[in-house]
């Protein structure tokens with residue numbers, strides 16, 4: 001069955017598109033555009049920079065961390081094995097029951113993951129701004145982009161396609177020594193669960209760990225303003241959906257069990273996203289929940305998180 005640009009697998013409770021959710025224009029992106037326009041992109045010089053909110057304190061991780069020269073903090077995720085996915089409790093031989101499990105959440109299966117690095121937060125507006133400034137990508141600063149990213153530097157970046165994320169990673173690898181990439185889907189869920197079996201990443205209590213439909217005020221939030229999981233990772237559930245490397249399959253039958261990305265076969269025109277967002281119900285920000293979009297899709301609930309291969 002052919003797939004449209006927008007995913008057929010979309011939670012039913014997403015906020016409707018086309019509705020104004022944000023205050024208009026004035027934000028720091030206009031400042032970025034203004035600087036870029038001063039030299040090369042005159043058409044984008046349409047406003048003034050605005051306030052940047054203060055940065056909340058970061059929670060401490062029990063694991064080793066590193067911070068690159070751009071201030072991006074990554075946690076060393078230990079090697080290990082876990083059960084990936086979920087199934088309805090009445091499913092025969094169900095090894096990881098969840099009453100809200102969806103058909104494409106399973107079947108649960110054991111996966112062994114190598115050690116890797118993962119950012120403790122989603123990529124922020126401030127970090128993405130550095131990329132735009134360094135590369136001159138003023139083409140990314142559209143009117144929608146400005147509307148979708150008006151919370152401030154410490155908020156998660158939104159409106160970023162899978163392809164945009166690859167451009168960001170290419171820039172990072174060029175300037176920060178290499179090895180940066182998106183997490184694989186298995187790595188993402190392994191890090192979300194952090195050795196536990198919580199309904200959401202880090203807790204069965206969604207309010208403590210996630211910005212979601214019923215507490216977000218219909219907007220993205222500053223990263224790390226909710227409690228982290230056991231490995232010091234914030235907002236794995238909620239705030240923004242996070243792109244991973246893998247192409248979309250509607251089940252885990254035949255999935256790799258070594259933590260690698262599943263990139264052959266399947267729905268090659270769609271990439272997987274995990275974690276749910278500010279516009280999803282508690283069901284959509286579950287540890288096992290999955291989604292997918294074409295790699296060109298930009299929307300105000302889509303962002304990403306950095307991974308880096310461990311040496």
Ligand SMILES: [Ca+2]
Pocket residue numbers: 122235236237238239240241242275276
């Ligand atoms: Ca998230």
